[in-house]
Amino acid sequence: MQKVDSEFLADLAELSERLAADKLYEITISEVQNEQYDPAAKARAIVEADGDMERAKALYIKHRVRRLNDLLEQSKAEKKIQELAEAENKARRLTEQKRITEARMSKFERGLYRLGKKVSKK
Numbered sequence: 001m002q003k004v005d006s007e008f009l010a011d012l013a014e015l016s017e018r019l020a021a022d023k024l025y026e027i028t029i030s031e032v033q034n035e036q037y038d039p040a041a042k043a044r045a046i047v048e049a050d051g052d053m054e055r056a057k058a059l060y061i062k063h064r065v066r067r068l069n070d071l072l073e074q075s076k077a078e079k080k081i082q083e084l085a086e087a088e089n090k091a092r093r094l095t096e097q098k099r100i101t102e103a104r105m106s107k108f109e110r111g112l113y114r115l116g117k118k119v120s121k122k
Helices: 008-015 017-033 038-050 055-103 107-114
Strands: none
Touching: 008 017, 008 055, 017 055, 038 055, 055 107
């Protein structure tokens, strides 16, 4: 079974859908040729083929590509979650910076600051 790491999945996510699908098939064919099977995809294929090993090889491709696709989608979802968390953290930091800035100002300066006026200290 070919190792599929998160960096590879990120690169794959950048490809068009058809190119990504082709790459998944290339990986799977390589696994079949090298007899390095993904255990879950192999088990599903054997069960679906009722033990017919020739048919199971063909079904392995179907199940392995599906599993690789699932990994790809999971990777995309994790990336999206990470991006949302980073945006939330950035917004939280900005809010905290604003709070600190306002806390250091006089009441009059805070009013000007909130109105978008520049406050210059003399």
